[in-house]
Amino acid sequence: MLCPFCLAEVKFKRQKLAGQPASIYLCSHCNEQVPALYAQDYRQYPPVVVSAIGFRQHGKTVYFASLFYTLKKLTLARDWPEFFTMGLNEDSLDTVYGNAEMLGGGTLPDSTPKNFPRPTMVRAEGVPMQPNCTMLFFDTGGECFEKPTQLVQFAGFVRRAKAAMLLVSVPDLEDPRAEIQKLLNTYVVGMRELGGQTNDQHLVIVYTKADQLASRFTGRWQDLHSYLLQGSVEALAQPDGYMERMYQVSSRLFDFTEQELHAHEFINTAQAHFKSLNFSTISALGAGPIGARLPVAIVPRRILDPLLWIMEKSFPKKFWRQWWGW
Numbered sequence: 202m203l204c205p206f207c208l209a210e211v212k213f214k215r216q217k218l219a220g221q222p223a224s225i226y227l228c229s230h231c232n233e234q235v236p237a238l239y240a241q242d243y244r245q246y247p248p249v250v251v252s253a254i255g256f257r258q259h260g261k262t263v264y265f266a267s268l269f270y271t272l273k274k275l276t277l278a279r280d281w282p283e284f285f286t287m288g289l290n291e292d293s294l295d296t297v298y299g300n301a302e303m304l305g306g307g308t309l310p311d312s313t314p315k316n317f318p319r320p321t322m323v324r325a326e327g328v329p330m331q332p333n334c335t336m337l338f339f340d341t342g343g344e345c346f347e348k349p350t351q352l353v354q355f356a357g358f359v360r361r362a363k364a365a366m367l368l369v370s371v372p373d374l375e376d377p378r379a380e381i382q383k384l385l386n387t388y389v390v391g392m393r394e395l396g397g398q399t400n401d402q403h404l405v406i407v408y409t410k411a412d413q414l415a416s417r418f419t420g421r422w423q424d425l426h427s428y429l430l431q432g433s434v435e436a437l438a439q440p441d442g443y444m445e446r447m448y449q450v451s452s453r454l455f456d457f458t459e460q461e462l463h464a465h466e467f468i469n470t471a472q473a474h475f476k477s478l479n480f481s482t483i484s485a486l487g488a489g490p491i492g493a494r495l496p497v498a499i500v501p502r503r504i505l506d507p508l509l510w511i512m513e514k515s516f517p518k519k520f521w522r523q524w525w526g527w
């Protein structure tokens with residue numbers, strides 16, 4: 202079983218502590234206490250590592266916060282029969298509810314410190330097109346992705362992801378072509394140093410802050426703008442055909458990356474080093490903040506797409522049968 206803290210494949214030890222009503226589960230490698238819900242229900246809710254990889258201030262933490270906000274505040278459970286999410290330990294509950302409240306109250310999270318993060322563990326059941334699972338969200342400071350040595354030291358969790366998620370804010374890059382390539386290059390070097398193989402991973406590129414990027418989705422890219430505008434979470438209330446649409450959008454963003462960002466080298470590198478390459482674009486907030494505050498309530502756009510990509514790529518196809526009608 203995968204320890205959610207050190208990410209080693211281990212057997213959990215059961216230990217009965219004096220004065221405790223039930224035995225607890227400990228990782229035999231790092232000795233951290235693993236939530237009972239995680240250990241006992243491991244097979245029904247297998248872990249999925251969701252790792253946010255990207256430069257400082259490119260929107261990693263706000264993206265996760267916006268996801269938690271959406272999962273908690275919006276009425277998804279009304280449209281999706283059987284749907285729920287739940288935090289698996291106290292830290293995870295604090296993060297999910299704390300971040301949802303922060304965004305709801307109009308404030309934004311601080312820049313994330315550089316350290317090996319603890320996961321936010323969220324059980325997800327009944328999400329359309331997804332098997333039940335435990336999502337392990339990892340988020341550290343963007344500095345960790347600037348140099349391979351930093352990545353190895355602070356972001357070793359990336360090795361366990363079946364699909365790597367790179368978050369890139371194009372409007373924040375002076376030279377997107379060179380900088381995206383550098384991020385990918387750093388990642389590939391770091392992964393190999395960690396003993397991992399990117400060729401065993403899928404790659405999902407997420408263009409963040411789409412509300413700003415949308416000024417480039419004009420002319421022949423207008424369809425991408427329309428996709429975003431229609432992309433409130435309610436669009437997922439009817440999941441039929443949603444994945445097919447995501448594939449189409451991914452292919453359009455591939456073209457955009459080539460023809461508008463001229464990032465040919467990046468695309469070639471990604472194709473040579475990963476099992477697959479897909480794109481999505483999101484706006485976690487829906488509009489730019491003024492300083493550290495949000496002027497209006499957030500209107501997230503297409504923020505479930507990257508998660509759906511991670512699921513699609515993390516599980517064998519048999520899980521998908523029910524949605525594709527095979």
Ligand SMILES: Nc1nc2c(ncn2[C@@H]2O[C@H](COP(=O)(O)OP(=O)(O)OP(=O)(O)O)[C@@H](O)[C@H]2O)c(=O)[nH]1
Nearest residue numbers: 257258259260261262263312313342343485486489
């Ligand atoms: N316009 C717009 N701005 C956003 C959006 N998401 C994030 N931002 C802005 O980007 C800033 C940085 O976002 P974070 O999520 O904290 O960035 P990060 O990648 O976690 O940064 P580090 O923790 O420093 O690595 C936020 O404070 C917002 O001002 C978005 O969807 N739209």
Ligand SMILES: [Mg+2]
Nearest residue numbers: 261262312313
């Ligand atoms: Mg952050």
Ligand SMILES: [Zn+2]
Nearest residue numbers: 204207228231
């Ligand atoms: Zn461990």
